[in-house]
Amino acid sequence: MTSPTSKYSDEILRRVDMMGTVTVQELSQIMGVSDQTIRRVTRPLAESGALSKVHGALVSNKSALDPPFLSRMNLNREAKVAIAQVVAEIVKDGDSLAIDTGSTSAFIAQMLRERRELTVVTNSAFVASTLAMIPGNNVSMAGTQLRDHDGASFDRSAFQVVERARVDYCILSASMAHPDKGFLVHEQCEVEMAVAMMESAARSIMAVDASKFQPQERKPALRQPNLRDGDILVTDVAPPDAFRASFAHLDVHISSIDAKIG
Amino acid sequence: MTSPTSKYSDEILRRVDMMGTVTVQELSQIMGVSDQTIRRVTRPLAESGALSKVHGALVSNKSALDPPFLSRMNLNREAKVAIAQVVAEIVKDGDSLAIDTGSTSAFIAQMLRERRELTVVTNSAFVASTLAMIPGNNVSMAGTQLRDHDGASFDRSAFQVVERARVDYCILSASMAHPDKGFLVHEQCEVEMAVAMMESAARSIMAVDASKFQPQERKPALRQPNLRDGDILVTDVAPPDAFRASFAHLDVHISSIDAKIG
DNA sequence: TTCAAAATCAACAAAAATCAACAAAACAAA
């Protein structure tokens, strides 16, 4: 949306998103600037909707209030729920899955609680703990060292576990979709994990909400592996025409939001 | 979702969800603000449906079925919350911890969200995902294959990760305490994990609520390793006299819910 | 029904946070 107006913008936003709620005082002490500076910087951020201000504190718009804190969980929530619903219908009881990390996958994991006897491999601790507690499921957590903002793992053992698996579907996500470049993400390790999961899976499900078809603020540059013939794309609105050619070989599922409430 | 109206909204909601039911009094003492402030803040929260108010208390709208809440977590909930509070006070920012699985440990993990810069090793996917998302924490998930009722791992890699660690505290639990036999659990793998965690830790914290001092319906038969001199026992009521001798060498912290206030 | 205890509410003074304006400091270009 709007460009940063101060050199502190990024750090403040990051800290607020991380902590959920911080007082202006606290933040000014942590960052070693006056409280007035924090206020000056945060005013435009609040106006552009990047964060919320309450008297005495700053609160993140991104962080959920619930314990499972995923930084982008509340962004486009309804779309993600609708997409999750569709994915949960594609998957049948007894299927085996590889699930990547990301907020859409977190919703899908929630929705998959309805399914039974699932075999799941994932590098997301959140997905793992969500599905492990369903009796009858068989869940493997891939990886040891967890990334601190989303609890995902990309260490060597994570790849070993994924590569050893053979699953019916892998469930992938992306930060952006581009008509020519395909699906893009920000980090190399995410691409590598997607490659590993695709190679272990008979079929891939790519889940992206409509916002991913628009240009992003922070441009992702790394290409996810190309989807294969018959792979599945799940989204909440029909993709723009520009994508028609590149999605021609895919099985596209569109879930309008009103199809699912709850 | 409606945006918070006060800097306390977030914390109140978290505590209410965690405790299930809290009186306004209790909350105001725990948070160090007046009861009137709690009322003022909770009124809009109740109107937006984030929690419910009844005369005398606030009650969570989160059902026990919600993902982060294990069903067993509602058993003796107050005691576990009180114990978790005490443990979270013993642990300081920057400490390193090994945390076992179990519902008490799940509460402790929730409470430890207040701490910063923690290094955590755990074989519970729930604990891992709870603490991994706190910025600045360094969390390792020990193990790959997850047990289906609680999302804990006891495979070879779990032990390898725990054995490689060196931590300030390990946080352990038990199904029952016996004056002569010590702390007992149901499964051998839990004992082995406790041994591994104790060996990796400078000091151990055993967290058991009062119900564990009574005979259990399903008798656990396997003995946890003996606690060492100066190890810490956290419980919610003073143990019966029969335990006096066996706890003599321990640093016993008792947090009765009312004693803790003030 | 009644009463007594406890919880809630309303109102006001005290405390804290915010804002606006200005001076000091930092910075960049010449």
Next chain:
DNA sequence: TTTGTTTTGTTGATTTTTGTTGATTTTGAA
């Protein structure tokens, strides 16, 4: 270096929140 511009911290006025007090309502028990 100097100048002009921008950013930052400080001050005091203003606004919002907080705790206290006392009145009102609710609860539970006679």
